[in-house]
Amino acid sequence: MSAYEKPSLAISEIEEVLRNHFGPGVAEITPLAGGNLSSVFSFVYEDKGYCVKFSDLAGAYETECYVSDLLSGQGIPFPKCMVLGNTGRLAYVIMERIIGLNLGDCTEEEQLHQLPELIGILASLADVEVGSTSGYGWIRPDGNGTYESWKDFVVAFNAEDQTGTFWENWHDLYRTSCLERDVFEEIYNRLMAYVPYNESYRGFIHGDFHQWNMLSDGKRITGIIDGNCMYGDCLVDLAILDRHMPRSGVIQRYQDYLTKAGKVIPDFKERLLGAYYFKGLDGLRFYAKMGWKDAYLGTRQFLLNLT
Structure with missing residues (x-):
């Protein structure tokens, strides 16, 4: 049983996902460290920071969106969930990026x-x-x-x-x-x-x-x-x-x-x-x-x- 490997994506795949939601104008797509099960990237759109996470585990982010609404609605500083979707074999979620x-x-x-x-x-x-x-x-x-x-x-x-x-x-x-x-x-x-x-x-x-x-x-x-x-x-x-x-x-x-x-x-x-x-x-x-x-x-x- 080998160590789990996070999904790897070409920048062009990420750009296509983001273009589908935001249109042109997404900039500064940058891989982020951390996350044992997700591949995570930050990006900027209209001067606001976001991040997008990709996983090949089924239903990886539906619960995260529920939790995001639950916690941010009760004053816990947790990123707000914006978009949930799929591309090919991968699930993805786009969230607000908390600065820090x-x-x-x-x-x-x-x-x-x-x-x-x-x-x-x-x-x-x-x-x-x-x-x-x-x-x-x-x-x-x-x-x-x-x-x-x-x-x-x-x-x-x-x-x-x-x-x-x-x-x-x-x-x-x-x-x-x-x-x-x-x-x-x-x-x-x-x-x-x-x-x-x-x-x-x-x-x-x-x-x-x-x-x-x-x-x-x-x-x-x-x-x-x-x-x-x-x-x-x-x-x-x-x-x-x-x-x-x-x-x-x-x-x-x-x-x-x-x-x-x-x-x-x-x-x-x-x-x-x-x-x-x-x-x-x-x-x-x-x-x-x-x-x-x-x-x-x-x-x-x-x-x-x-x-």
């Missing part, structure tokens, strides 16, 4: 300076109003979750049969990569033991909440982007941020923020452990597939040492 550089490109000092604002955005995501929808796990284009319960989602997400998804034939990784079956199954069993703590909480989860999906002008967060959005326990996003900024005291800062706001989180420790195991297990499989052995080994050590 990746927060991950800022110095560690600059990142720390913006952490209080990041914690505030994290708390706002946890408060996003999702009451008119139902279900857990991946958010469908209609705004509902894909599964009846968090447990159903966790079981399905880690099942062997993933036909038609990014994880099709993923058990091959036990033979072809650094993924170890005994380690994966140990973490999975721990995860299932903590599912009962997480499953009664249903909120919006960004699912990829770290500094490479944040935009910044160097002093302030200008927006959040992308995401593997789902419904479930919002502490999943906290676990992700903590793993990506491990020296920043993320957990304590989040608890302090909630205490100041007069909010109490029941079963915080157990729910956070469940979140670490959920995202960590996904990380083990992903790093193995991408051939990122150092990331795999670091995550493996972190998970096995959790108590």
Whole structure:
């Protein structure tokens, strides 16, 4: 099983897609770094910045447009979705471009300076109003979750049969990569033991909440982007941020923020452990597939040492 490769496009293909929507006048088409599953380009039209993303995964962007409306409508700085379409085998989406550089490109000092604002955005995501929808796990284009319960989602997400998804034939990784079956199954069993703590909480989860999906002008967060959005326990996003900024005291800062706001989180420790195991297990499989052995080994050590 080889590492996943993003679709590659000639500039002429991109120009044709953009010309169909904007007519002449699109300028400065530039590839952007980031995005493990999409090929992303920025461009300018009538002095305004946009970006276009291409994916060969079926239905890649319908949910992103739903999420864009949901978040931007509730004051979260998320890019607005303009156009959804297909060209040949690829799906694409055109979105407004939020000005800024990746927060991950800022110095560690600059990142720390913006952490209080990041914690505030994290708390706002946890408060996003999702009451008119139902279900857990991946958010469908209609705004509902894909599964009846968090447990159903966790079981399905880690099942062997993933036909038609990014994880099709993923058990091959036990033979072809650094993924170890005994380690994966140990973490999975721990995860299932903590599912009962997480499953009664249903909120919006960004699912990829770290500094490479944040935009910044160097002093302030200008927006959040992308995401593997789902419904479930919002502490999943906290676990992700903590793993990506491990020296920043993320957990304590989040608890302090909630205490100041007069909010109490029941079963915080157990729910956070469940979140670490959920995202960590996904990380083990992903790093193995991408051939990122150092990331795999670091995550493996972190998970096995959790108590």
